[in-house]
Amino acid sequence: MVRCDEGKCILESLMCNDEDDCLDGTDEPSTCGRSCFVRNGGCAETCADTHWGVQCSCGAGWVLQSDGQSCADVDECSLEYSPCSQLCRNTPGSFSCSCLQGYTLRHGTICEVADNSTQLLVAVGEDLALLDVRTQAYRPLLSTETEPRALVYDLLRETYYWLTEEGELCAHHPGKGARLLYADAGEVNSISVDWFTGQLYWASSHPAAICAGLGDGRGYVRVLGKDVAPEQLTVYPAARSLYWVNRGQRGRTVIAAAGMDGSNRRELTVVSMEEPVGLSLDYVAGRLYWISEYKESIETLRVDGSGRHSFPSVLRSHAEPLGLAVFESRFFWADGTELVSASRASPREHAVLLRAPVSAFTVLHVLQQPPRDTAACAPGLCSHLCLLSPVHPRGYQCACPEGLYLLPSGKCAELSIAYSSGKAISLVQVGPGPRSRRVQQWWEPLQLQDVDWQRSVLYGTDDRGTLLRLVGHAGRRETIETRLPVCSARVDVRSGSLYWLACNRRDIGVTQAPNMTSHVLHRARSSIQHLFLDWQRGALYWLAPGQPLQRLSLAGGDPQDAWNETWPGELPVAMDSRAFTLLWSSALGLRALSLTKRQAVTLAPSWPHGLVAAFEPYLVSVNKTSLLLWDRRTLALVLAVPAEGVQGAVAFVELELPAVPTSRGPALPLHPPVTTASRTSTSPASRTSPATTSTTRPPPPRKTTTAAPPTTAPTTSSTSTPAKTTPAPTTTTTTSTPTTTSAPATTQTTSTKVPSVWSPTMRSSTTTTRSTTSTTILSVPPQPAVPRLTTSTQHPASPARPLPAVPHLSCPRTHVPCRDGTECVAQEYVCDGERDCADGSDEDGCAQLCDTPGAFHCVSGATCVGAGERCDGVPQCPDASDEAGCWSPTPDCALRCDAATRCVPESWLCDGHADCLDRADEQRCAPKECSPAEFPCRSGQCVALSLHCDGDRDCRDGSDEEGCAVPRPLLCRAGEVACPRSRQCVPQAWRCDGAADCEDGTDEEVGVSWG
Secondary structure, eight states: OEEOGGGOEEOGGGTTSSSOOSTTSTTSOTTBTOOTTTGGGGOSSEEEEOSSBEEEEOOTTEEEOTTSSOEEEOOGGGSSSOSSSSEEEEETTEEEEEOOTTEEEETTTEEEETTOOOEEEEEETTEEEEEETTTOOEEEEEEOSSOOSEEEEETTTTEEEEEOTTSOEEEEETTTEEEEEOTTSOEEEEEEEETTTTEEEEEEEETTEEEEEOTTSSOEEEEEOSSOOEEEEEEEGGGTEEEEEEEOGGGOEEEEEEETTSOSOEEEEEOTTTOEEEEEEETTTTEEEEEETTTTEEEEEETTSOOOEEETTSSOTTOOOOEEEEETTEEEEEOSSEEEEEESSSTTOEEEEEESOEEEEEEEOGGGSOOOOSSTTOTTSOSSEEEEOSSSTTSEEEEOOTTEEEOTTSOEEEEEEEEEETTEEEEEEESSSOEEEEEEEOSSOOEEEEEETTTTEEEEEOTTOOEEEEETTTTEEEEEOOSSOEEEEEEOTTTOOEEEEETTSSEEEEEETTTTEEEEEEEOSSOOOEEEEETTTTEEEEEOBTSEEEEEETTOOOOEEEEEEEBOSSOOEEEETTTTEEEEEETTEEEEEETTTTEEEEEESOOTTOOSEEETTEEEEEOSSEEEEEETTTTEEEEEEEOSSEEEEEEEEOOOOOOOOGGGOOOOOOOSOOOOBOOOOOOGGGGTOSSOOBOSSOOOTTOEEEOOOOOSOOOOOEEOOOOOOOSSOOOOOBOOOOOOOOOSSOOEEEOBOOOBOOOGGGSOTTSOOOOOSBTTBOOBOOOOOOSEEOOOOOOOOOOOOOOOOOOOOOOOTTEEEOTTSSOEEEGGGTTSSSOOSTTOGGGTTGGGGGGSTTOEEOTTSSOEEOGGGTTSSSOOSTTOGGGTTOOOOOSSOSEEETTTTEEEOGGGTTSSSOOSTTOGGGSSOOOOOOOTTEEEOTTSOEEEGGGTTSSSOOSTTOGGGTTOSSOOOOOOOTTEEEOTTTOOEEEGGGTTSSSOOSTTOGGGOTTOOOO
């Protein structure tokens, strides 16, 4: 017999008969009719004479080419599975192996650790223990008080992590004992550790997400939470990637990969039918391994998805393995009662390392966690979480736990909520471990209007409509003259100017920094109910009953309609400056208007709680006894702070802005931390009164300084003496010497010292702590000395300051960059109704899709997808309605069976083996078209016609041996014997080996006569 294409065989008599009996033409080679005596038959190496010509062959390390004569070198190192366990170098006709530092080469191909000290960290019952692989020495470490389902370790930080039976995260830190981590993480099913940063990664089933958290429990972030059903998670810090088994919709299971920051997500291979178990990573070789319960084998592929290979003879028959680990060219697995190992070179030789019910295990060796080889995520780059990234220009991204906000410097800032209640102003800091404290106490009721966190200034109004300014650490009160009672005020944090709404509800005024002079900016045609300031984009917005939403530049001019729908009436409303959204509560529920898209959506059908402030993703409301913080994504209550009679609330995050110029008065920039300096400057009160003198001595309770009356001289000047820079604030006397001034409006400032604890020292530990010793001495970063402070009487519009440049982001072909240039999102997430970019740019302009011809309208909401994205195999709608009823066969899923819960590949159809429970894959199997030289089997196969009635069952169903008048004698190869009754050929060594190999079982029967 001669082997033909696709594994078929033909009779040797069919060779060189001028007819193509093989589809690939190998039965008609160019060596037909030749002789080895003539130029070696044309063969490059070995030549053998046959009756039809010569048969050429090649030596080891070489392969015969398609011309049947020449030989080419086999690149063993590029095979789907390298013969070397670590490093491989191809040579002509051969190859050579080598090992990394710390390993020793054995048997020419296998690398083993030089110290021979491989250990396994095992969980037996409630105990964690170390098991020496070489000696089987067992050493208990600690008790977990549970039966761990999974465990990992951080060798550098001497920390162990495990999962409880209920899916809870636990950690054991050196000297601190065991503790529960992240009780709100949900039902965690697998864990892995990034030993570069000490961060813990985990996959949870409910909610379905992949998360990363600080190992000490200070906070975590969701890395992937969209279209995932993850399990068996493992991370690869050197490749900045993570890998997991993802069980998708319609029974589709894949091995998936992504960057450790959630970027560059992709599928490596489909394993829908395999039931993968124990996904593990060989960090040295860069290979993933898993157990296929269906195939009862160990499968592997490279981390880039190539090099798929199978080890079919490693596992014991009918075993139920619980996990898998790979190290030193050895496999380790547990089957519930034993911990077993086997080498890849001799997979049938099993070694039992421990006879005990092992619930979880992992390999422990210093070479399993080599030291970092990159500057990415070096200490100090991020204040909290640092996520390694394979696509980001810096190689990493900083991230903040829930409740904190990422600043450009990599630090995390807390959400702060300042509110007034009666005669007090309090501050709530919302972060890990929320806390609240009083920052100002007054002797009369005060309504908080806004917070200038850049300068540590509070703005409020009293019952008479007086606009008040509370400055700095000592809480000095300043009265801002506006000539009109004020009922609402908002501050431009960039410039320090204040925009206010008079109590007549028509006049919008501005008090401009630094001299704090006031004038009316605009007079509305109708009564204004709500005034908002978007200082980041330089615009005012206001709402009036029966009128569209109005927009006005901070420089003035004519207002414009910002939304074409009219405002219904008096409703609770708040502006979210982060999301650039207006939110309000009405009879239609909780509504949100995107000022970018100019589109309103309903967040909740009913919202009885009101609304006083918003900062994505939070909402703030109040009742008679409490201030309430809500998560707008889930509408769940996050925090309740006891507070009666709240009169005003402001939600803000202290961003990193350029330092305020000295010409605009003292400022308190927050970042980065710098050496504190004291300097002499004009009193903050001089912003509203050019003629003031102040010292660091406490003033009397009602000390009042009034501006000098105007004269004909329009020039204003003042002098200040700079002080030396010192490591800490010092007491400094400041004196301003006024000259004659001319003010456009009379401005009166009342300075009063009151008890206060309003200070930047209250801020999060992630922000810079500053302190002062006087109402006029402020700590600032070192700046170039300015010999003179000049007060201008003009009112220029505050120009927008450019944000810091961000590095260019390189996105994969399947991703698009966000507008701010800080991250990439998958194309299928664009216009899906959810904000995946931090700046929301992936959802900008999406409403226009609904107006395009053929656009598909998603069932769940206002989202639309393009006509070409309907039934493209990738869900773009949040509810996947664009893929509903669209299934069509593919090579990976040629048939859906078992009530559409299972996919069968095309290669498994009509193969004689039922892979579906309902046997649908073996029904309606049409026979293949066989050539005249082939016999058609009922199973759909085609075998050589010469194999019909030859006494050997070549068809899977044996139909080639049915109906034969005189069965041919069965001829077995050397070393094989024929089964007496089923007439099969099996190796002689399989007789009486304890396993039935003949279909009739006669190879294990005693006394059976063998031919």
